[in-house]
Structure formats: structure tokens, C-alpha cells
Amino acid sequence: MTTSSSKSTKPVYRMSSAGACPKKLGWQRLGKIGTEAPAWLDTAAEEGNWHEQRIKNEMRAADWQVYDEQREIVLEYPTFLLVGHIDGICEDRESNHYLLEVKSMSQFEFDRWMKGKFEVFPAYAAQVTLYMAGTELDKGRYVVKNRSSGYKDEFIIEEPPTSLESIVNTITEVEKLALSGQVMDMEYDPSSVECRRCEFNNVCMPAEVVREERDLIDAARLWREAKALEVEVNSKLALAESVLKGHLRAHSEEGTKPYRYMVSGLSVAGYVTKEKEVSYLRKAGYQCRVTDTEKERE
Numbered sequence: 001m002t003t004s005s006s007k008s009t010k011p012v013y014r015m016s017s018a019g020a021c022p023k024k025l026g027w028q029r030l031g032k033i034g035t036e037a038p039a040w041l042d043t044a045a046e047e048g049n050w051h052e053q054r055i056k057n058e059m060r061a062a063d064w065q066v067y068d069e070q071r072e073i074v075l076e077y078p079t080f081l082l083v084g085h086i087d088g089i090c091e092d093r094e095s096n097h098y099l100l101e102v103k104s105m106s107q108f109e110f111d112r113w114m115k116g117k118f119e120v121f122p123a124y125a126a127q128v129t130l131y132m133a134g135t136e137l138d139k140g141r142y143v144v145k146n147r148s149s150g151y152k153d154e155f156i157i158e159e160p161p162t163s164l165e166s167i168v169n170t171i172t173e174v175e176k177l178a179l180s181g182q183v184m185d186m187e188y189d190p191s192s193v194e195c196r197r198c199e200f201n202n203v204c205m206p207a208e209v210v211r212e213e214r215d216l217i218d219a220a221r222l223w224r225e226a227k228a229l230e231v232e233v234n235s236k237l238a239l240a241e242s243v244l245k246g247h248l249r250a251h252s253e254e255g256t257k258p259y260r261y262m263v264s265g266l267s268v269a270g271y272v273t274k275e276k277e278v279s280y281l282r283k284a285g286y287q288c289r290v291t292d293t294e295k296e297r298e
Contacts, residue, residue: 008081011178013171015073015084015134019126019162020194025174026183027200034199044106051104051145052087055152065091066100073134077168079175086131090141098156099140101128110146112193114153118161126167129160244268244290267291 011029018025027034056066068089075082090100103124105113118125128140140157177183188204189195195204244263248270251259260269269289 008076010076010079010081011175012081012083013175015075015082015130016127017123018082018130018167018171019123021186021198022170022174022184023186023204024198024200025171026178027203029174029178030181030183032200032203035202037199047147048104051147052102055102055143055145056088056100059090063093067091073131075130075134077172080171082130082134082171084127084131084134086135089135089137096139097137099128099131099135099137100143101131101140102143102145104145104147107146107148110144110148110151110153113144122162125161128157129162129164129167132157132160133164241290265292 013025013029017028056069059066066088069087070085071088073084073086086099087102088100090098092098103113112120128142132138132140138159142155142157144153145151174184186204188201188206195201198204244266245268248259248261248268251261260267262268267290269291
């Protein structure tokens with residue numbers, strides 16, 4: 001590997017997408033046109049730029065130095081180039097230098113991030129690993145902001161979150177196959193957010209069920225209808241329970257002792273739980289149980 005800024009004729013792979021599905025990288029390398037990207041992606045990118053600048057300004061106000069913003073870095077390998085543009089490099093009061101990487105996410109994406117971080121977002125892991133290799137910095141400051149609440153998950157990366165060798169080996173294989181017009185054989189995973197959002201998922205999805213199999217088609221329709229009803233039911237239950245629980249708490253000395261009331265045949269009872277180790281740590285708190293006494297009499 002060499003760090004290069006020369007005008008090379010080798011194919012270019014973006015560091016920001018180097019950790020994506022190898023099959024997707026192969027289709028992109030071959031110039032295959034996927035489905036059109038949704039409009040919200042452009043909006044999310046614009047919002048991301050705004051939040052990035054705000055976070056950098058907040059860092060500067062806290063005496064951090066931020067420089068080399070959008071600096072291009074290039075890693076050259078025998079058959080391809082890896083190219084990226086870093087968010088910047090930052091320096092603290094003790095003159096320690098860090099790669100700076102800033103992400104901002106919707107509530108849904110942020111919840112996914114907090115559950116698994118780089119394991120759930122392997123493309124981010126590959127991206128920052130390549131940035132660290134390209135800048136030759138051994139530490140990074142990583143900031144992930146929830147655009148809905150403003151909460152930031154900030155931490156120092158002490159070592160690359162994934163293997164540089166693994167990234168390079170994968171892209172080497174992608175490039176080798178592309179030269180013969182092939183892509184890596186990867187199965188579509190319906191549980192994967194990345195697969196469901198991929199512009200090439202129509203290529204990887206299993207074939208449609210033939211029209212003659214009406215039982216399967218009807219079952220699919222019923223499933224969608226049931227899921228739509230489930231969303232509506234859960235929304236109504238959440239609204240009703242918030243009102244019922246609100247009245248319960250208002251009449252139970254701020255939830256410090258049990259209280260019970262009846263309304264339209266519903267029994268609404270409050271009870272106190274103590275912290276206890278079960279299959280998980282059950283925290284102490286004031287709970288609410290709603291029972292439909294009329295339904296139980298049916």
C-alpha cells in the first residue's frame with residue numbers, strides 16, 4: 001500500500017462505501033444502474049453537513065483546534081485506489097491530534113447505532129479505519145448526533161474498529177471479479193436494513209411467487225393488512241394508556257404508593273416494584289396494570 005495523490009488510471013473505490021456489501025460494490029464497479037435513490041437521502045445529507053459544522057464550532061468554542069476539513073486522502077494498491085475526504089483533524093489543549101469523524105442520524109438510525117455501533121454499521125467502521133490509515137493517525141474522535149434530540153454519543157477511538165487487511169482483501173476480490181464481468185455471490189437478507197435500502201435489491205430478491213399460487217398471494221395481502229392494523233392498534237393503545245396512567249400517577253402521591261380506580265369497566269391499578277435481578281435487572285419504579293373487567297365476564 002502507498003499513500004498517493006498522483007493522477008492514476010486505476011479504478012477508484014470510495015472509502016465511505018468500502019465497507020458496503022461486496023456484491024453492491026461489484027455492481028457499482030461494473031456501472032450497473034440501480035433504482036433511483038429516495039429524495040430523503042439528499043435532505044439527510046444537507047442536514048448532516050449543517051450538524052457537522054455546528055459540532056465543529058462547538059468544539060472550537062471548547063478550545064479544540066479543527067483543521068484539514070475535507071482533505072482528500074488516497075491509498076493506492078496494485079489494482080485500485082481508495083479515495084476519501086475526512087471531516088477533519090482535531091487537536092486538544094495538550095496538543096494531541098485525532099482524526100475527526102462526525103455523523104448525524106434520525107431517531108431510528110440513532111437507536112440502531114446505540115444498540116450495536118460499528119457492528120451494526122460496518123461501513124462506518126471501514127470508513128474510519130481507512131481514514132486512520134490514510135492520515136496515519138492512531139486515534140480518532142468520533143461524534144454521532146441524534147438529530148431529533150440533539151444528544152451526542154462522543155468517544156475516542158483507540159484503535160481501528162475493523163481490519164484494514166480484510167477491507168483491502170475484499171475489494172481486491174471485487175475488482176478481480178469485475179474484470180471478468182462478475183460480482184460476488186451474496187444472498188438477499190430481508191432482515192437487513194442495508195439490503196432493503198440497496199438500489200440493487202431488485203436483482204438479489206427472490207423471484208416473485210407465480211400468480212397461480214393464490215393462497216400465498218392472499219396470505220401476503222392479509223399480512224400487510226394485519227401489520228397496518230397493528231400499527232393503528234398500538235398507536236391507540238399508547239394514547240389511551242398515557243391518559244389512564246397519567247390519572248393514576250396524579251392521584252397516587254406522585255407514584256409513591258399504590259392506587260386503583262375503575263372507569264367504564266376498566267380496572268386501572270398502580271403498584272410499586274423493587275429493584276430485583278431476574279433474567280435482567282428490573283429497576284424499581286411505579287407500574288400500571290389495566291384490566292378489562294367486562295371482557296373477563298364474557
